[in-house]
Amino acid sequence: MAKESKKKGESEEEGGEFDDFMADISQEIAKRVESLDTKPKAPPVERKKTPAVPDAGLIVEWPNIADRMIEEMR
Amino acid sequence: MSVVNYGTREITCKIVYYGPGRSGKTTNLQHVYSQLPEERKGKMVSLATETDRTLFFDFLPLDLGTISGFATRFQLYTVPGQVYYAATRKLVLQGVDGVVFVADSQSRQLAENIESLQDLHANLADEGLDPRTLPLVMQYNKRDLPAGEISSIEGLDETLNFRDVPYFSATAINGGGVFETLRSIASLVLSRLSAPAVKES
Numbered sequence: 001m002a003k004e005s006k007k008k009g010e011s012e013e014e015g016g017e018f019d020d021f022m023a024d025i026s027q028e029i030a031k032r033v034e035s036l037d038t039k040p041k042a043p044p045v046e047r048k049k050t051p052a053v054p055d056a057g058l059i060v061e062w063p064n065i066a067d068r069m070i071e072e073m074r
Numbered sequence: 075m076s077v078v079n080y081g082t083r084e085i086t087c088k089i090v091y092y093g094p095g096r097s098g099k100t101t102n103l104q105h106v107y108s109q110l111p112e113e114r115k116g117k118m119v120s121l122a123t124e125t126d127r128t129l130f131f132d133f134l135p136l137d138l139g140t141i142s143g144f145a146t147r148f149q150l151y152t153v154p155g156q157v158y159y160a161a162t163r164k165l166v167l168q169g170v171d172g173v174v175f176v177a178d179s180q181s182r183q184l185a186e187n188i189e190s191l192q193d194l195h196a197n198l199a200d201e202g203l204d205p206r207t208l209p210l211v212m213q214y215n216k217r218d219l220p221a222g223e224i225s226s227i228e229g230l231d232e233t234l235n236f237r238d239v240p241y242f243s244a245t246a247i248n249g250g251g252v253f254e255t256l257r258s259i260a261s262l263v264l265s266r267l268s269a270p271a272v273k274e275s
Contacts, residue, residue, distance in 0.1 A: 017109045019111075021257055033267075034142070
């Protein structure tokens, strides 16, 4: 199925054309993303993490009380 | 149709190479694949018959890495050009963001080009996509054939390019015009990221 492509010279060395393409596309994407970014972004959804066992006397923030109860029952 | 996902910080674009049988759609993808640097070379999935005709479709995932904080992927597909694979063509067009129409420049293939273009429009309409606004680029392939066998670019453009979209002459067999075409359709697709078209999904 795979056919050997003939090289055309110029920027056709392996990856050369692709690099040019990438450079153009990266610019285009950066521009578009920037224009989209003007609207307020929703904060990234924070995944619940199991807090590390606190050192004695250290007060840590718990995401919510249910998490804390479950954690303490373990 | 959704090409940008702020939740997962991903941009995914699906580009389909459409056109009559043996016009050079698979050859376009093969050239792109041949130019990928090793570290980006995934798998090009290609299902062909013994006579090298595309049986189902070709699929080339192009992972462009993280650009401006977005993991960017282009998915390149071809459709089987042969008339009796109509259902497959419809399936491949689902969720398409842009189309490259690969026309065979040979004069004797003009009717096939027209038929395939009409087929494209009908299938897009069936998918609820507007053939008049979907990003589209024309590629007039096989320009390396003897002048007596091929139609002029102007003639092809006048017959096929009624939307007046960007067009490229190509000799995909040796890579001529392949990346120019891809760059153009990618740019058109990306330009819709900031347009209200995003809300269409």
